[in-house]
Amino acid sequence: MADHLLSLSGLHTHIGPYHILQGVDLAVPEGGVTVLLGRNGAGKTTTLRTIMGHWTASQGEIHFANHNITKLDTPSISRRGIAFVPEDMAIFTDLTVAENMSLAAANGPIDAKRLAWVTDLFPPIGSFWNSSAGTLSGGQKQMLSVARAIIEPRRLILIDEPTKGLAPAIIKAMTDALRELKETDTTILLVEQNFAMASSLGDTVAVMDDGRIVFAGAMSELTGNPTLQEKLMGLSLEVHQ
Amino acid sequence: MSETLIKPRIEKIPLTDRLTQKLPILLVPLLATAGLVAIGSPSTWLTLTVAGLAMGMMIFIMASGLTVVFGLMDVINFGHGAFVTVGAFIGFSVLSWLAGWTASPSVPLNLSAVVIAILAAMLLTALLGYAFERVIIKPVYGQHLKQILVTMGGLIVAQQMIHVVWGPDEMHLSRPEALQGSFILGEAAIEKYRLLAVGLGLALFLSMRHVLKHTKIGLLVRAGVENGEMVEALGYRISRLFLIVFMTGSALAGLGGVMWGLYQETITAHMGADIMVLVFIVVIIGGLGSIEGCFIGALLVGLLANYTAFLAPKVALISTIGLMVVILMWRPQGLYPVVKAK
Numbered sequence: 001m002a003d004h005l006l007s008l009s010g011l012h013t014h015i016g017p018y019h020i021l022q023g024v025d026l027a028v029p030e031g032g033v034t035v036l037l038g039r040n041g042a043g044k045t046t047t048l049r050t051i052m053g054h055w056t057a058s059q060g061e062i063h064f065a066n067h068n069i070t071k072l073d074t075p076s077i078s079r080r081g082i083a084f085v086p087e088d089m090a091i092f093t094d095l096t097v098a099e100n101m102s103l104a105a106a107n108g109p110i111d112a113k114r115l116a117w118v119t120d121l122f123p124p125i126g127s128f129w130n131s132s133a134g135t136l137s138g139g140q141k142q143m144l145s146v147a148r149a150i151i152e153p154r155r156l157i158l159i160d161e162p163t164k165g166l167a168p169a170i171i172k173a174m175t176d177a178l179r180e181l182k183e184t185d186t187t188i189l190l191v192e193q194n195f196a197m198a199s200s201l202g203d204t205v206a207v208m209d210d211g212r213i214v215f216a217g218a219m220s221e222l223t224g225n226p227t228l229q230e231k232l233m234g235l236s237l238e239v240h241q
Numbered sequence: 242m243s244e245t246l247i248k249p250r251i252e253k254i255p256l257t258d259r260l261t262q263k264l265p266i267l268l269v270p271l272l273a274t275a276g277l278v279a280i281g282s283p284s285t286w287l288t289l290t291v292a293g294l295a296m297g298m299m300i301f302i303m304a305s306g307l308t309v310v311f312g313l314m315d316v317i318n319f320g321h322g323a324f325v326t327v328g329a330f331i332g333f334s335v336l337s338w339l340a341g342w343t344a345s346p347s348v349p350l351n352l353s354a355v356v357i358a359i360l361a362a363m364l365l366t367a368l369l370g371y372a373f374e375r376v377i378i379k380p381v382y383g384q385h386l387k388q389i390l391v392t393m394g395g396l397i398v399a400q401q402m403i404h405v406v407w408g409p410d411e412m413h414l415s416r417p418e419a420l421q422g423s424f425i426l427g428e429a430a431i432e433k434y435r436l437l438a439v440g441l442g443l444a445l446f447l448s449m450r451h452v453l454k455h456t457k458i459g460l461l462v463r464a465g466v467e468n469g470e471m472v473e474a475l476g477y478r479i480s481r482l483f484l485i486v487f488m489t490g491s492a493l494a495g496l497g498g499v500m501w502g503l504y505q506e507t508i509t510a511h512m513g514a515d516i517m518v519l520v521f522i523v524v525i526i527g528g529l530g531s532i533e534g535c536f537i538g539a540l541l542v543g544l545l546a547n548y549t550a551f552l553a554p555k556v557a558l559i560s561t562i563g564l565m566v567v568i569l570m571w572r573p574q575g576l577y578p579v580v581k582a583k
Contacts, residue, residue, distance in 0.1 A: 052474060053473075054470060054474075073473070073478075074470075074473040074474055075473050075476050075477055075478045075479075078473070078474055078475060078476035079476045083474075084474045086471070086474075090468050090470070090471035090474075092463070092464040092467050092468065092471070093467065094463055094464075094466075094467055094579075095460065095463060095464060099460050099464075102457075102460070103457075103460055103461065103464055103472070103475055103477075104475055106475055106476035106477060107476075148475070
């Protein structure tokens with residue numbers, strides 16, 4: 001466990017009457033990108049939300065940087081250095097881009113150097129600094145959502161389907177930005193349906209099905225083995241490339 | 242990342258849509274103009290308009306806390322009226338103790354007594370709000386039906402406690418000398434106290450807007466109204482924020498209670514429950530959670546109630562409910578619907 005930044009062991013989550021996570025075991029190594037794959041309804045988003053404390057695990061444990069965070073509430077988990085980019089982006093549309101960013105800098109004023117780096121990574125953040133976030137396009141909102149997560153240094157970023165519904169040009173831009181982010185020693189746990197993007201970024205991969213991890217290993221193991229891909233997901237991932 | 246890849250795409254809002262968005266702001270002058278046409282006499286209209294604005298401002302003071310509490314934490318607090326009543330009783334008690342100051346011809350002494358009464362009422366209703374949130378509201382977050390039942394229960398308990406502490410009778414108190422009487426403007430008589438209420442309500446609205454738009458706590462409240470879960474994911478403890486907002490809302494209700502009590506010069510244990518009908522109408526008209534909507538809604542209700550009371554007293558009782566029906570038919574979410582992430 002000590003070798004991993006984040007580890008989930010035997011994690012179960014119930015949402016109302018539904019038993020969504022049914023014993024998830026996952027280890028995320030420090031540095032690099034770990035990709036969580038799986039068909040719709042496999043439990044990927046619930047895994048991220050359980051790590052973040054939005055859902056409470058009914059059984060099992062979550063360890064982050066050698067601390068048990070299973071019972072912590074969301075603000076405490078965030079303050080330990082985990083950022084979350086949810087699937088719906090959760091931009092505050094009533095606030096300006098600047099206000100969204102200033103709230104994200106929870107530990108004080110925004111560091112000017114860090115902001116310059118973020119606006120270089122995502123130019124629309126600078127261009128639309130004083131615009132209402134509600135007027136941004138889908139791609140710009142996604143950039144703001146990621147920018148918010150990285151405006152302060154974080155040890156781990158959970159990103160849920162950042163390319164969902166975006167145009168190919170924006171997907172490429174987002175992939176480039178995440179690749180640059182990866183170089184900063186920030187660990188990323190990425191849920192992604194776009195396998196081309198996932199395989200180009202991911203160092204390690206875990207595949208989920210029916211609320212469990214059914215495969216975990218190096219990304220190269222999965223990309224180099226179409227039979228394994230077909231077995232794990234019932235569909236060759238090559239068709240998505 | 243190449244900038245050329247991400248072309249800005251801001252949709253242009255058509256002129257008609259932009260005008261429709263601004264329309265609620267124009268409703269108040271429109272109603273005032275309609276009132277002038279219907280009433281005919283400018284002096285009577287001016288008196289009624291100032292009375293309507295004063296009433297609207299006092300309702301706004303009471304309603305603003307309720308709407309923010311609903312917007313931020315999705316809590317329907319039927320017990321809000323208890324803070325209005327308790328505030329009024331505390332304010333009246335303080336003013337009774339300071340009877341020497343209120344009866345004095347000295348304006349500074351008169352105003353000091355009122356300010357002390359208001360501060361005492363706000364402080365104690367804020368503390369009562371703290372206890373109310375911890376004991377009554379906290380166990381029923383996210384459960385609307387239970388919230389209605391338990392906060393109604395809280396209101397009844399508060400009313401009975403007022404009987405225990407202050408007795409079953411209503412209390413009468415004359416306003417301090419400085420706040421009695423009217424200014425004569427042409428043929429119109431404008432009560433001094435109404436002008437004070439308008440000034441105070443306006444100052445409160447502008448300060449609330451300033452806090453909400455230009456302070457970190459205001460940003461957090463606005464962000465929390467839209468998506469409380471994400472505010473927590475950014476590291477902020479929203480329950481603490483809610484407690485601050487709840488206590489502020491309770492204190493404002495207490496302030497509203499003192500103002501309303503001095504306006505009526507009579508207070509009863511059920512005055513809060515009675516005024517809550519108008520408060521809820523205002524909150525619904527404005528759009529649940531919206532301060533701007535609440536402000537405009539309160540002014541509309543105040544003006545309409547005064548105009549109809551003069552023009553057609555029999556209609557006055559239902560005019561505000563009629564206004565709510567008409568506005569909800571036009572805008573089912575209220576004048577300024579608050580976007581909430583679900």
